[in-house]
Amino acid sequence: MPTKEVMDSAKAKMDSVVENLEKEFSTIRAGQANPKVLDKIQVDYYGAMTQLNQLASISVSEARVLVIAPYDGSALKAIEKSIIASDIGINPNNDGTAIRLVFPQLTEERRKDLVKQVSKYGEEAKVGIRNVRRDAVDKFKAMKKKSEITEDDLKDCEKEIQKLTDKGIEKIDAVCKAKEKEIMTV
Numbered sequence: 001m002p003t004k005e006v007m008d009s010a011k012a013k014m015d016s017v018v019e020n021l022e023k024e025f026s027t028i029r030a031g032q033a034n035p036k037v038l039d040k041i042q043v044d045y046y047g048a049m050t051q052l053n054q055l056a057s058i059s060v061s062e063a064r065v066l067v068i069a070p071y072d073g074s075a076l077k078a079i080e081k082s083i084i085a086s087d088i089g090i091n092p093n094n095d096g097t098a099i100r101l102v103f104p105q106l107t108e109e110r111r112k113d114l115v116k117q118v119s120k121y122g123e124e125a126k127v128g129i130r131n132v133r134r135d136a137v138d139k140f141k142a143m144k145k146k147s148e149i150t151e152d153d154l155k156d157c158e159k160e161i162q163k164l165t166d167k168g169i170e171k172i173d174a175v176c177k178a179k180e181k182e183i184m185t186v
Contacts, residue, residue, distance in 0.1 A: 003140065003149060003157050010136040010161060014168040017128040021172060024121050025179045028114055033066045033103050035059070043082040045075055052079060064103040073097070106183070114183045122176035129168040136161045 026036040041052040052058070056070040056079060068083075070076050080099055083092045093100040106114070140157045143149045149157070 002143060003153065006136050006139045006143075007157070007160060007164070010132050011164055013132045014129050014164060017125050017132065018168060018171045018175065020128075021121060021125040022175055025118065025175065028117065028179070028183070033060045033062070033064050033101070035066060037088055038066070038068070038083075041082050041086050041088075043075065043078050045078060052082065055079060061100075064105075066101040066103070068092075068099040068101070069097070070099075111183050115180050118176055118179045118183065122172055125172045126169055129165055129172065132168075133161050133165040 026034070027039055028037075035053075035058040038052050038058060042049040043052050043055055044050075045055055052068070055072070055075050056068045059067050059069075061067045068079060070079055076094060076096075076099065080092050080094050083090070083099065083101070088101075090101045090103060093102065137158055140149065140154055140161075144151065144154045
């Protein structure tokens with residue numbers, strides 16, 4: 001039955017939206033050192049833009065300190081320059097062999113800004129889920145128009161896709177609530 005394929009595709013896309021949101025949240029720092037905040041940083045390494053995690057080992061030495069040890073010592077300056085140019089807001093300390101990133105305690109104001117950012121990402125993810133629903137409903141209506149499904153089948157499919165949408169939005173709300181709690185915990 002073609003409606004099952006549309007449902008399965010919509011469910012997979014909705015799950016993907018939630019996964020992408022979780023990945024996005026992993027890059028938001030909440031006071032403690034997390035190597036994932038460096039995932040988006042690209043370094044100009046001999047003319048090629050390269051992911052930072054491919055050029056260096058990144059480890060957490062203390063609760064709020066990340067140590068970046070490049071595999072090639074000559075890349076140290078380029079890594080430092082890329083971190084400064086990034087938007088993570090932490091100044092790197094270069095000791096000649098490694099770079100240390102000390103994460104400051106978050107101020108109340110910064111925590112509130114991060115919570116707003118989390119809410120914004122959550123809303124964008126909800127829009128993504130609703131777009132998936134709209135596309136699926138459009139496919140069902142096209143099937144109805146071609147007489148592949150009946151009016152009753154169309155109504156059932158719309159109810160089913162709405163249930164999937166509601167579940168996806170509940171997941172997003174839960175992920176957002178958990179991240180906000182993590183950020184606001186001092």
